[in-house]
Amino acid sequence: MDKEITLAGSTDSQLVDDVLTSFFARSKSRAEAMHPDYRTMWEHLETCTVGGKRFRPRLVMTVYSLLGGTERVTAATVAASFELLHTSLIVHDDVVDRDFTRRGIPNVSGTYRNLAAAQGSSPSRAEHAGLSVGVIAGDLALSNAYRLLGEVDTDLATRQRLGDLLDEAIFASAAGELLDVLAPFDPTPQPVEEVLDMARLKTAVYSFEAPLQAGAVLAGGDDLLVNALGEFGRCIGIAYQVADDLIGVFGDESRTGKVGWSDLREGKRTALISYAADQPQWPRIAALLADPDLTATGAAEVRELLIESGARDQATRLAADLTERALQALVEPYVPQALRDGLAPISDVVSERVRA
């Protein structure tokens, strides 16, 4: 997620890092006892988590601390569990998208694809070997998300509520991933409601709702508070995705790190595109998007048409409205003012992204 969001303090972050470092140390040592190549795979899996911003753990820790929770090592274990879930989802998402790099360096699949290629495998065999290791590594991250949560030292009821949140996060993101895989078979643009449902399933639940709620559950928050955080997370998570998709099309390439029209060329389903589909500019936009060799000139024309059709403004307004709705969910007396203030930076980031 975004590097600009500053939430939990550095001591909390350090605690999460410590839990993960200790988890990986144990795993590497167990793996070493089985086979040196297995240890190496664990090292690559650890590398996947080290490069990230650990956004979900920070949500857990922020909510927990602001609600007065003091068992910070316990909270850090729950937070680390959400980080492993995230690792598992990105490793498997890269398998599904046949992506072999992440943040500009080879991911798990890329590392093993390159290894196989260097040892003489054909490109297609090397690619499949890489993806296969991705499947295995993601499985290990996923099962250890449960495992870490199982180690949390708390009462049975709390443990079960945390288990429910992790389960809901996995259940929803699998649905989002499935619908994404099946989507290309139907070239009609989806209604905007469906696009937002997808964003909720694929991102908002596991990246926002569940970690926020886990922090509250662990701090002993009641159902009204937990529900309010769920609503906040849902709205802000979807808003974040809408804003992110706007940046993907209109953003500065040097900031996004993507070619400015890769989302367009891939036919990514976004609120922006759904809005455009109802406008007279759509036939021309659709023709350009259908071109697998879309050029910079073509992409510039699509951008102009998206602005002219009002789709950009509609999507921008949607992100702002969702952000506003998110903040409205954080009402007193259910949500203490300190927590509301503490979560404001998240909505600020979405607002800034939309303005950018």
Place this chain on the structure above:
Amino acid sequence: MDKEITLAGSTDSQLVDDVLTSFFARSKSRAEAMHPDYRTMWEHLETCTVGGKRFRPRLVMTVYSLLGGTERVTAATVAASFELLHTSLIVHDDVVDRDFTRRGIPNVSGTYRNLAAAQGSSPSRAEHAGLSVGVIAGDLALSNAYRLLGEVDTDLATRQRLGDLLDEAIFASAAGELLDVLAPFDPTPQPVEEVLDMARLKTAVYSFEAPLQAGAVLAGGDDLLVNALGEFGRCIGIAYQVADDLIGVFGDESRTGKVGWSDLREGKRTALISYAADQPQWPRIAALLADPDLTATGAAEVRELLIESGARDQATRLAADLTERALQALVEPYVPQALRDGLAPISDVVSERVRA
């Protein structure tokens, strides 16, 4: 696993079926609320488990019952958890092996590959879509193995020991799968010890050791009993694999359901091949195995050479020795006679397979 092994009684099997049926009913209903296509995927995932023999659940139930356990619904939940683990591993193993059928019908990946192809996707895109859904479906089975175990109504210490067993099963089978993926890059036959280590990691731990031990842990068995069952499971699980590999090469095609030389053509690493690699017949065998177009005549020659070299006899003896060692692990007073008698059918099956 094998249909000839009769273990737990039909009432126990019914209980496990009931737990799984109820789990899938809940999941399908939750999925339906997200999207009808998600419910459909859950239906396909359920189909994967219905066709199987539910061998691992039967191990859990058999040990638990023979040790006098009476909380049979609890045991059935643990048993169902191991079935979901198995489902997850075979679904992901099929992704890794790019297999689109299992037991003669399309598996999850095959079902979605066919669907994509019917909707006009190119063969390579359809294949990738199928494999992608396989990744997602396997993730859901895996996470729900943990989830079901978390629902088990037992004391904390027992729950943690059960969690350790599930964790060890996943940790070991991931290692086995990884080493399998990396193996083709090194064409030298492995020493027989390495082949047996692989068989242990990939199959024996999750299919034999862990379910046997889980039944004992749940019944309150002490460490000596649990360790004895682990040793039994390890030896019998490896013996089973050695026997299975012999049948893969020398067995009756109508019984194995495989083309009689597919294991040979794929260069599968087996104890049989490792033994042959030390014999004067090896260069000729290796030349035949390296042929991607190995014919029935070539396969018949390989079989003759494997017999002539003594490799077949060595592998047969190994399976018998391991079976004997397995039974010796089940010694009184640690292991009650009733349990020893109850587990005998498993070793009988291995013995029969070797003789067949």
